[in-house]
Amino acid sequence: MATFLYRIGRLAFRRRHFVALIWVALLTLAGVGAASAPPAGNSSFSIPGTEAQKAFDLLEQRFPGMSADGATARVVFKAPAGEKMTDKLNKAAVGKTVRELGHGSEVASVADPYTGHAVSRDGSIAYASVKYKVSGMELKDSSRDALKEAAQQARDSGLTVEIGGDALTAMPEEGAGELIGIGIAAVVLVITFGSLLAAGLPLLTALIGVGIGVSSITALASALDLGSTTSTLAMMIGLAVGIDYALFIVSRYRAELAEGREREEAAGRAVGTAGSAVVFAGLTVVIALVGLSVVNIPMLTKMGIAAAGTVAIAVLIALTMIPALLGYAGRRVKPAGEKSKLLGGGRQAKKPGRPNMGTRWASFVVRRPVAVLLLGVIGLGAAAVPVSSLELGLPDDGSQPTSTTQRRAYDLLSEGFGAGFNGPLMVVVDAKGSAHPKTAFSEVGKEIKGFKDVVAVTPAAPNKAGDTAIITVVPKSKPSSKSTEDLVHAIRDKGADITAKTDAKLLVTGSTAMNIDVSQRLNDALLPYLALVVGLAFLLLIVVFRSVLVPLKAALGFLLSVLAALGAVVAVFQWGWLSGLMNVQQTGPVMSMMPIFMVGVVFGLAMDYEVFLVTRMREAYVHGEKPTQAVVTGFRHGARVVTAAAVIMIAVFSGFIGSSESMVKMIGFGLAIAVFFDAFIVRMAIVPAVLALLGKRAWWLPKWLDRILPNVDVEGEGLRALAADGKEGERELVRA
Numbered sequence: 001m002a003t004f005l006y007r008i009g010r011l012a013f014r015r016r017h018f019v020a021l022i023w024v025a026l027l028t029l030a031g032v033g034a035a036s037a038p039p040a041g042n043s044s045f046s047i048p049g050t051e052a053q054k055a056f057d058l059l060e061q062r063f064p065g066m067s068a069d070g071a072t073a074r075v076v077f078k079a080p081a082g083e084k085m086t087d088k089l090n091k092a093a094v095g096k097t098v099r100e101l102g103h104g105s106e107v108a109s110v111a112d113p114y115t116g117h118a119v120s121r122d123g124s125i126a127y128a129s130v131k132y133k134v135s136g137m138e139l140k141d142s143s144r145d146a147l148k149e150a151a152q153q154a155r156d157s158g159l160t161v162e163i164g165g166d167a168l169t170a171m172p173e174e175g176a177g178e179l180i181g182i183g184i185a186a187v188v189l190v191i192t193f194g195s196l197l198a199a200g201l202p203l204l205t206a207l208i209g210v211g212i213g214v215s216s217i218t219a220l221a222s223a224l225d226l227g228s229t230t231s232t233l234a235m236m237i238g239l240a241v242g243i244d245y246a247l248f249i250v251s252r253y254r255a256e257l258a259e260g261r262e263r264e265e266a267a268g269r270a271v272g273t274a275g276s277a278v279v280f281a282g283l284t285v286v287i288a289l290v291g292l293s294v295v296n297i298p299m300l301t302k303m304g305i306a307a308a309g310t311v312a313i314a315v316l317i318a319l320t321m322i323p324a325l326l327g328y329a330g331r332r333v334k335p336a337g338e339k340s341k342l343l344g345g346g347r348q349a350k351k352p353g354r355p356n357m358g359t360r361w362a363s364f365v366v367r368r369p370v371a372v373l374l375l376g377v378i379g380l381g382a383a384a385v386p387v388s389s390l391e392l393g394l395p396d397d398g399s400q401p402t403s404t405t406q407r408r409a410y411d412l413l414s415e416g417f418g419a420g421f422n423g424p425l426m427v428v429v430d431a432k433g434s435a436h437p438k439t440a441f442s443e444v445g446k447e448i449k450g451f452k453d454v455v456a457v458t459p460a461a462p463n464k465a466g467d468t469a470i471i472t473v474v475p476k477s478k479p480s481s482k483s484t485e486d487l488v489h490a491i492r493d494k495g496a497d498i499t500a501k502t503d504a505k506l507l508v509t510g511s512t513a514m515n516i517d518v519s520q521r522l523n524d525a526l527l528p529y530l531a532l533v534v535g536l537a538f539l540l541l542i543v544v545f546r547s548v549l550v551p552l553k554a555a556l557g558f559l560l561s562v563l564a565a566l567g568a569v570v571a572v573f574q575w576g577w578l579s580g581l582m583n584v585q586q587t588g589p590v591m592s593m594m595p596i597f598m599v600g601v602v603f604g605l606a607m608d609y610e611v612f613l614v615t616r617m618r619e620a621y622v623h624g625e626k627p628t629q630a631v632v633t634g635f636r637h638g639a640r641v642v643t644a645a646a647v648i649m650i651a652v653f654s655g656f657i658g659s660s661e662s663m664v665k666m667i668g669f670g671l672a673i674a675v676f677f678d679a680f681i682v683r684m685a686i687v688p689a690v691l692a693l694l695g696k697r698a699w700w701l702p703k704w705l706d707r708i709l710p711n712v713d714v715e716g717e718g719l720r721a722l723a724a725d726g727k728e729g730e731r732e733l734v735r736a
Contacts, residue, residue, distance in 0.1 A: 001276050001279070002272040006268045006271060009323045012267075012323040013268065016324035016327040016328055019324040020321065020328075023212075023317065026212055030215035033216070033218075033219030034215040034216075047297055048298070049521075050514070050520075051513070051517060052510070052517045053509075054507060055509030058468070059468075062430075063470075070131055070132045071134065071138075071139050071167040072130065072511075073129070073130040073166075073167035074128070074164040075127060075128045075147075075161060075162075076164060076413055077090075077113070077154060078161075079159065079160075080159070085120075085123055085126040094113060094154065094159075097128065097151070098113075100149075101128060101146075101150050104146050106132050106133050107130060107132060108133045109131045110131070111131075112128065113126040122416075126416075139167060144168060147163060162406075162409035163405050163409055164405075164422070165397075168405070184652075185243055185652070188648050189644065192641070192644040197329055201325050201333075202242075202246035205318065205321050206238070207239075208317060209242045209310065209314040210235055213306075213310030214238070233304070234303070234307040234309070237311060239652065240648075241604070242317070244608055245282070245317075248612050248641060249275060250333075252270040253270035253323075255270075255335075257336070258336040270323070271323055276712070277611045281604075281607055282312065282315035283540060284604055286312060287540070288533050288600045288603045290305060291532050291533045291600065292600055294532060296521065304600070356639075361635065361639065361684070362631055362636070362688055365685065366628045369689040376686040380677060383564035383567045385567055386571045387563055390574070390590060392519055392589055393485075393519055393591075393592055394591065397422065398410050398480060398588070401583075418455055420453075420476050420477055420478065420479075423478065423484060424473060424512070425472070425475065426472060427507070428468065428506070428509060429470075429505070432467040433504070434504045437469075438466075440498075440504035443502055444498055444502075444506060445459065447497075447498060448473055448494075451491065453483050453484070453486070454473055455476050456474040457471060458472040475512075479512045480515075484512060484516075488513050492506070495507075522592045526599070542701075544611065544712065546618075546699070547699045547701055548700065550698055550699070554606075554610045558606045558678065560682060561677040562599060562678075565670055565674035565677055569666060569669065569670045572669065574589065582657065582669065597667065602671065602674040609678070616634035616638045618699070639684070642679065642683065646679030653669075653671040654669075655668065
């Protein structure tokens with residue numbers, strides 16, 4: 001592996017014009033494809049196999065044109081103080097708004113509050129329901145704008161008007177978080193390299209890689225139903241690993257220059273050694289992202305595969321374009337320790353006898369490994385304690401900031417009709433196999449009314465054929481509560497008894513039930529996904545490090561950091577600790593996607609740091625250093641780079657904490673704190689402490705396993721042999 005990549009690095013350095021032309025051509029081709037591709041809407045959202053999805057599919061067959069899973073909007077009106085919604089002027093204003101809401105090609109129906117019994121008992125609040133032909137993720141911006149304009153006209157008449165439902169659901173605007181992250185990344189890279197040019201290379205190549213990846217996704221979005229949201233994860237991960245991988249290789253290149261090697265040889269060795277770590281680190285990220293397919297949520301699968309493709313591009317760019325650009329840069333990229341004239345006045349490297357910060361820290365850890373290990377494990381264990389009370393769910397409008405119209409509409413509906421009114425359940429009764437469908441519909445309604453957490457049950461609304469009916473159930477509790485989830489399961493459990501009595505089948509659906517099913521699907525998939533990702537990566541790391549204990553330590557350390565990060569998320573977003581500092585206006589269940597999302601993303605990034613840091617230790621150990629000295633050597637060369645990479649990642653993810661969207665805020669905080677725990681506590685403290693305690697045993701591998709494992713030569717032993725052969729050839733020429 002090292003020899004092969006060494007030759008690629010040297011070839012790219014020599015043929016830099018050709019390599020640069022290829023990548024520019026690919027970027028141009030992807031850009032043209034993205035610009036000429038038909039605009040793609042948002043990807044259709046479906047959860048195959050869940051009861052809620054089966055009910056939606058059944059409704060599509062039995063109620064043609066109904067758009068059962070179409071978006072809904074509730075335009076909520078509140079009369080001024082001392083007035084009622086039934087007053088003449090207020091009624092006229094609502095009627096005009098209802099007529100305006102009925103316009104639009106995507107509108108399926110609009111329910112007038114005065115004919116649909118949608119006025120509160122005290123007469124102060126009313127709402128109009130708007131049903132759309134497409135889902136909230138597929139709704140056009142023009143339809144959302146028309147909805148907002150109609151509401152504004154009603155406000156102008158003196159009414160308080162807010163809009164709830166999923167029709168206004170949209171991905172938060174992108175750009176600010178990424179720009180903040182790139183800006184901080186630039187500063188960190190300049191400090192790390194002491195050169196504007198060297199710092200610019202990782203940023204340039206990362207942006208090119210993300211440009212190719214995201215443009216390709218945009219070009220294929222319509223054909224593959226990828227949707228406009230699929231590129232979000234690809235952009236976040238592609239930017240992260242693109243900077244990291246280029247940072248690793250440029251850093252190794254400067255280290256090789258500092259040892260006196262020629263620039264082409266230094267580029268080859270940088271790609272052969274650090275490039276090997278990049279390849280295997282990239283493979284772990286790809287495994288983690290492609291593994292999202294085990295969840296069996298099509299949209300999540302597509303996002304994972306798209307992001308994995310962007311990571312693969314980042315690896316290829318790091319291996320080829322970085323050495324090509326180093327060739328263009330020439331002597332303007334200084335050896336390690338030297339700064340450019342602009343930043344450091346051309347200062348030379350520090351005296352070799354003075355150890356850097358990484359060396360001093362590693363020396364401290366190997367002298368007191370037990371104390372450092374206990375402190376790190378106890379600290380992360382304490383942070384993980386809140387996980388014991390983790391509650392998972394999907395956020396609803398009640399978790400939105402109070403400044404949003406969705407949250408204000410949610411509060412108005414709760415005030416006028418009760419908390420459960422914000423998340424009604426749709427019970428579908430399939431009586432096609434029943435001899436008496438009407439009796440079956442009536443029996444289902446009676447059974448549901450008997451549940452203690454039910455406030456209201458509407459009469460059954462059958463289809464034209466009379467074999468299927470819809471019953472709307474209003475729970476007592478809010479949509480995201482445990483009580484509502486228990487009610488859904490209770491109604492479904494009652495379905496078997498109803499089928500036995502009436503030969504009719506009962507299915508529970510609606511947005512609330514769909515959210516519950518999605519959460520359950522994610523919960524059920526977490527352990528298989530974790531086993532798949534960690535298992536495959538464990539096998540891969542055994543090949544990389546030729547050790548059993550080092551990969552085991554890497555996996556256990558990762559699990560510890562993820563649990564600690566989840567504990568921090570629970571403490572902030574569920575318990576409310578530091579909620580004011582984080583601007584968390586409403587606490588509640590943790591987003592059900594959070595654990596599996598953190599496992600996938602953080603595992604990949606954590607293995608980046610593990611592979612790069614421990615590979616240098618393995619390299620030093622194989623070349624004859626004692627185990628504890630190899631740990632110090634690895635930190636001397638890698639600690640500064642890993643620290644810079646981690647700071648960049650934390651900055652990128654922290655940029656999303658300021659978002660008004662609770663989901664985005666939670667993801668940004670969770671990933672930032674997870675990278676902090678993993679990079680600075682696990683990789684920088686626990687890893688060297690464990691390796692110091694294990695000594696030679698850390699690199700133990702059974703002989704039978706050593707014989708069957710392929711030798712990938714990540715530590716670059718083949719390069720030494722290659723150099724030795726070259727010197728021997730020179731001696732032969734001299735003798736001749």
